[in-house]
Amino acid sequence: MMLIIPAMEILQGHCIRNTEGEPGTETFYQKLSDKPCDLAKLWRVENAKSIHIVDRDSMNGTHDDESRAAIKEIIRAVDIPIELYAKFATVDECRDWLDNGVFRIILTTLIIDDPGSVTHLVQEYTPSRVVVGVRAVNGIVSWDDRSDSYADLDFALKAKTLGINRIVYSDKTWEGTYFGPDVDVLKRIAIDSGMRVTALGGIDSPQELWQLHDLVKYGIDSVVIGRALFENRFPCQKIWRMAEHLESGGA
Numbered sequence: 001m002m003l004i005i006p007a008m009e010i011l012q013g014h015c016i017r018n019t020e021g022e023p024g025t026e027t028f029y030q031k032l033s034d035k036p037c038d039l040a041k042l043w044r045v046e047n048a049k050s051i052h053i054v055d056r057d058s059m060n061g062t063h064d065d066e067s068r069a070a071i072k073e074i075i076r077a078v079d080i081p082i083e084l085y086a087k088f089a090t091v092d093e094c095r096d097w098l099d100n101g102v103f104r105i106i107l108t109t110l111i112i113d114d115p116g117s118v119t120h121l122v123q124e125y126t127p128s129r130v131v132v133g134v135r136a137v138n139g140i141v142s143w144d145d146r147s148d149s150y151a152d153l154d155f156a157l158k159a160k161t162l163g164i165n166r167i168v169y170s171d172k173t174w175e176g177t178y179f180g181p182d183v184d185v186l187k188r189i190a191i192d193s194g195m196r197v198t199a200l201g202g203i204d205s206p207q208e209l210w211q212l213h214d215l216v217k218y219g220i221d222s223v224v225i226g227r228a229l230f231e232n233r234f235p236c237q238k239i240w241r242m243a244e245h246l247e248s249g250g251a
Contacts, residue, residue, distance in 0.1 A: 002213045003050065005083070005198070006043040007226035008036060008074075011056040013066025015039055017230045040074040043229075048080060050103075052200075052224045055086035061145060075101035085133055085168070091117040098125050106133040106168050109143060111159050122163035131166040131198075132159035134189070137173065156193045166196040168224070174202030178228075183211060190218040200224040206234060 009016040015033040032039040043051055053071055057064035075082050081103035088094050091114060094105050110118055111132060122130045134141055134152050142149035150158070156167050169189055174181055181202040190197045197220040199212060205228070212223055228234070 001221075002209065002216060003222035004048075004209070005050045005052045005222060005224045006046075006048050006229050007052045007054065007200075007224045008039060008043075009054040009056050009226070010036055010067045010070055012064050013070045016056060017227065036070045037073045037077050040078050044078050044080060050081045050083060051078065052083050052085065055084065058086040058088075061087065071102075072100065083131075083168075090114070091121050094121055094130070095124075098129060104129050104131060106131055107159070107164075108133050108135070109146065111155070111162065111164075112148070115158075115162055118164075119162045127163055127165045130164060131168055132156060132164050133168045133170075135170050135172060137171060139185070152189060153192050156189060156195060160193065160195060164195075166198065167193065168198045168200050170200035171202075174200075178202060178204035181208075181212070181223075183215060186212075186220050187215055187218055190215070190220050195219065196221060198222040198224060201226070204228050204233060 013036070015036050017033065032042060040051055051074070053074065055067055055071065057067045071082075071084065082101070083104035083106060084097055084102045085106040086097075088097075088105065088107060088110050091110065094107070094110070097105055107118065107130065118130070132155070134156055136152040139152050140149055141152050141155045152169070159167070167189065169186060171182065171185065173179055179202060181199045186197060186199055197218075199220060199222070201224070203209060203212075203223060203225045209223070212220065
């Protein structure tokens with residue numbers, strides 16, 4: 001069974017994307033982008049079993065108290081696991097999030113910068129809660145503020161030596177587009193690494209989900225979906241969102 005995880009990107013305390021509903025509900029759903037906690041509750045109503053949150057301020061190299069407050073409010077408000085994708089500067093920062101309600105953190109450069117501490121972090125919190133984010137372009141992982149780069153498999157295997165057993169894999173060309181995911185890339189990274197894989201980005205239809213579902217046997221067992229869920233592209237959402245709008249009083 002493929003687990004579907006809705007994505008939320010938080011920037012300066014707000015969601016980056018607007019949520020869409022059925023015709024006539026536009027105003028109601030657009031308001032949710034200014035209320036990240038209410039949007040998280042909507043995903044829960046729509047049967048989400050987990051939520052993927054990106055701290056976009058952190059990923060951009062800045063610190064924003066409003067974003068952190070919004071994430072903490074979501075953690076308190078929903079009864080499902082939250083996974084946080086951020087640019088964690090230190091292992092102590094990771095511990096702070098893990099001790100305060102985040103179920104899973106997704107690490108990037110900390111794998112390279114402080115591998116010994118990451119190993120201890122994995123041992124302390126288990127591999128279920130500490131995973132690696134592999135964000136590539138044509139199989140190469142790099143970061144805008146650094147000169148080093150790695151083949152996606154090499155970076156994944158480096159994380160594996162530290163005790164990590166799950167990859168959240170994305171390609172920059174998939175993000176915010178409908179040009180992915182590339183099933184051959186996902187299959188390659190899953191087989192060659194021997195790790196569990198969460199696919200991130202590029203899904204635009206139920207048909208692509210069925211295609212990914214065929215890869216469960218290789219260890220690709222979950223998918224993070226952002227834009228397509230925000231744009232109401234799945235048939236079940238039409239029912240949920242119309243009901244939610246009616247329950248709100250049709251405002």
